[in-house]
Amino acid sequence: MHLRFASAVTAALLVSGVGAKAQDQDCPDPGRQPATEALIALVESDPALQEQLTKSIALGQIINSDPQTNPVASLDDYYGFVDALVTYPPQNINTGIIDDGIRVSMDGKNYCNWNILDLLSYSYFLVDRQLTTDPRGQIQFENDAFSNWMRDVAVEWGKYLETPASAVHIPDFTSDPNFGDWYCPPEGGYKTFQDFFVRELCAATFPTGSRPVEGYNDPATVVAIGDSTSAGWWPISSTGKLVTTYDGVSQAGEMIKGQLYSNVYEFIDGKDGEKVLETFGSIDPTLFKNGTWTHQFLNVNNYHRLHVPVAGKIVYFKHLQAGVRMKSGWAEARETGEISHYDPQDTADWQFGQTRMVIGIETADHGLVVISPMGMAQVSSIVKRDWVKEGAMADKGWEFANFAFGGSDFVVIFEEQANFTLTVDTLAEPAPGAGVNYASSQQGQKYGCFGGVTTCDATPETPPAPPAD
Incomplete structure (x- = not known):
């Protein structure tokens, strides 16, 4: 499966001002993505999967029904979420904190305004509900085809994070002290989000590549x-x-x-x-x-x-x-x-x-x-x-x-x-x-x-x- 992480989506995010403080900005519609089309085909061919996804989403609504923080209340909502997920450029907006300063940002169906950890955690919350009394009764374990689809999405999104377009919001992270003082950004900055994510210990401080x-x-x-x-x-x-x-x-x-x-x-x-x-x-x-x-x-x-x-x-x-x-x-x-x-x-x-x-x-x-x-x-x-x-x-x-x-x-x-x-x-x-x-x-x-x-x-x-x- 190939996901079109469209550069047009990233360009639209830049035009709408999502770079610095994106809250209160409406996100551009990424359109129906190949990953979502693949999931729809799976659901239409597998009634058990349709039932599992519907139940997992419903249980999530019982736990948290706030549309600002849990906007997926139906299968159609979930398809829209997947469209946004696979075109999402990582960012780190400061709209709330947990755990001594880790930033939290959630903005309903404006998924481009969510922080990266919130969006990824939410993506698994939606499919991590307990469907049976088996200890491994979550859809992630119950349905192999869905599990394989999730892996395809992860792999393809990882490829996007190695493109220059993924670097648009890196200043959101490098300006946040919670992301460390142990690294030295290269001259000219990081070229991709992946470059930032795997940043090294600063060689001037740690010359052998390790802390003491x-x-x-x-x-x-x-x-x-x-x-x-x-x-x-x-x-x-x-x-x-x-x-x-x-x-x-x-x-x-x-x-x-x-x-x-x-x-x-x-x-x-x-x-x-x-x-x-x-x-x-x-x-x-x-x-x-x-x-x-x-x-x-x-x-x-x-x-x-x-x-x-x-x-x-x-x-x-x-x-x-x-x-x-x-x-x-x-x-x-x-x-x-x-x-x-x-x-x-x-x-x-x-x-x-x-x-x-x-x-x-x-x-x-x-x-x-x-x-x-x-x-x-x-x-x-x-x-x-x-x-x-x-x-x-x-x-x-x-x-x-x-x-x-x-x-x-x-x-x-x-x-x-x-x-x-x-x-x-x-x-x-x-x-x-x-x-x-x-x-x-x-x-x-x-x-x-x-x-x-x-x-x-x-x-x-x-x-x-x-x-x-």
Whole structure:
């Protein structure tokens, strides 16, 4: 499928003044897009899909019926939303804030006035409603044809983000301090939104391409792979399952409480229906029985290059193309000064079935460690560095890949013998819907320790630069 991300749409946005403060501007009609026509054909050929989409939209209206923040109330509304989604130039308007300053902007059916995180989170809220009492009863999992259509849209929109037209609103982001002071814009500015999104650490401050790495010389210290927030750590069962609790509401209004058994071995090896894009080496995934699963996530304003958390030899690599799903809910404002918003929800089991890279690193003293960045929503591409080859030695802190608009999730898996302990600080207030609220980490900060202790070294050192690509 080819989506016509028409330059005329971007030109119309410029003429209408959407660049700086677009609120109160009517958006141009992008017209019916090929992606939308493909979806309409799917719906007309599949009565089950028509019913699923209609029900998911209806449940979304029960949760939030405000047309300013949930304007999709019918299938026709959804088709109009898709037209806007696939022609959307990313922007960052300041009309409200959440989470210490992340900007929020929603403007009904004027989708060109929405902020990028709001629009993407909303796009998954619409299809993330619980339709059955199965823990995986969302349309994203229930209908393979629809799931494939979503991936096509993500891939094609990613191509648009690599065109000069996508750069029109980059000043909205570079002028926002929440997008960091760690990068140095190039002379002449960023040429595409993708260039901005994968911006590097400023070479003048970080000459080897990495922040200082805590515990660089201590083999027992594990560091954060990037600027991210921990979602926690969980035991893996003796049969290789990650067991997580589930609490949701079905379309019929029934509460769904129980457990979801996700297969860690399949996460590492891949499963039927997942396309292998590149692979080398081999490992025995059963080494991770009774091991530990950890999960970190990245927000839209984070640094999106990825660094090795432990030193060792690369013995396994597999790049798997699968789903581009995301879990998204509606969060009411929690405190004065914030506003209600769509909330990407990063639960421990949502990574299964996602597009991902799986890399096995053999450490000297603590067994095999698997590191896995994964795509989420329209953030589904991962680009590895050329030095990542079978048998290559990886130094702690070396950059090994980046997300191309996207990717917002990262998993690290440890063997039982590693006896890994998470050491990230926790915050006093609970995380909404998740319990433990972890402090954010910067790339290279101490993340945990091998050996069942918390006292591994945290002395910062600057690592050498990785091999040049």
